[in-house]
Amino acid sequence: MTTPEHQPPPPQPSAPVSKDRIYRSPMGLVGGVLLLAIILWLGIDALVVGKGRTPWLALATLLLVVPLVMAFTLRPAVFAGEDRLRIRNPFRVIVLPWGQVETFRSGYSNEVLAKSGTKFQLWAIPVSLRGRSRAARRQARAEAEKEGKGGRSRGARGAWGAGTGGGLTGTHAVDDGPMRAETDKIMDDLGALLEARGKAATAQGEVTVRWAYEVMGPAVAGAVLLGVLAGMG
Structure with missing residues (x-):
C-alpha cells in the first residue's frame, strides 16, 4: 500500500506593495520644459554655427545652466509612502x-x-x-x-406661517468644510x-x-570652464 506524498504548501501570495504618493509642481514642470527647450535651442545653435571661442562658451554655459534649470524645475518631488517620506x-x-x-x-x-x-x-x-x-x-x-x-x-416661513401644510421648509446647505x-x-x-x-x-x-552630486558635478564643471575661458580673455 502506497502512502501519499507530502506536497509542500502552495506559496502564499505576497501582500501588495503600496505605491508612493508623488507630489510635484505642475507649473514648475511646464516652466522647466519651456526653459530647457529655449536654452538647448540657443546653445546647440551656438555650438554648430559659432566661430572661435563661441562653441566653447556655449558648451560651458550649457554644462552650468541645464543642470541648474533641471534641479529647480523638473527635479523637485515629494514621495509619501506608508513608512517614509522622501x-x-x-x-x-x-x-x-x-x-x-x-x-x-x-x-x-x-x-x-x-x-x-x-x-x-x-x-x-x-x-x-x-x-x-x-x-x-x-x-x-x-x-x-x-x-x-x-x-x-426664515422670511418665507414668516410669511406663510408654521404648520399650515402649504408652507415652505428651510433649505440646509451641506457644509463641506x-x-x-x-x-x-x-x-x-x-x-x-x-x-x-x-x-x-x-x-x-x-x-x-x-x-545630489549628479546635479552639482556638471554645474561645477561648467562654472570652472567658464572661469577658464574668461581668464584666457
Whole structure:
C-alpha cells in the first residue's frame, strides 16, 4: 500500500506593495520644459554655427545652466509612502521615516520639521498666495450664499406661517468644510498620513540626507570652464 506524498504548501501570495504618493509642481514642470527647450535651442545653435571661442562658451554655459534649470524645475518631488517620506529637493534627497517627523508647517514656504529640530523645505510643494486668496474668496462667497439662503428661508416661513401644510421648509446647505488652496490640501494629506503612520513599527529609523552630486558635478564643471575661458580673455 502506497502512502501519499507530502506536497509542500502552495506559496502564499505576497501582500501588495503600496505605491508612493508623488507630489510635484505642475507649473514648475511646464516652466522647466519651456526653459530647457529655449536654452538647448540657443546653445546647440551656438555650438554648430559659432566661430572661435563661441562653441566653447556655449558648451560651458550649457554644462552650468541645464543642470541648474533641471534641479529647480523638473527635479523637485515629494514621495509619501506608508513608512517614509522622501523629499527630492534641488541639491539634496532627504528620507524621513514617519516616526522621525514631528510636524508639517506652512507659511511663506512649506516645510517638514524632524523630531531632531531640523527643518527641510518642500520645494515640490510651493506655497501659492494667489491660490490661498482664491480659496478665501470662494469660502466667503459660499458663506454669504449660505447666509442668504437661510435668511430667505426664515422670511418665507414668516410669511406663510408654521404648520399650515402649504408652507415652505428651510433649505440646509451641506457644509463641506473650509475651502483650501491646492498646496494646503496636500499639506493636510501629509499631516493625516503622519498621524496614521507615525507610530507604526515599520515607520521607524534614521533620517538620511544625500547630496545630489549628479546635479552639482556638471554645474561645477561648467562654472570652472567658464572661469577658464574668461581668464584666457
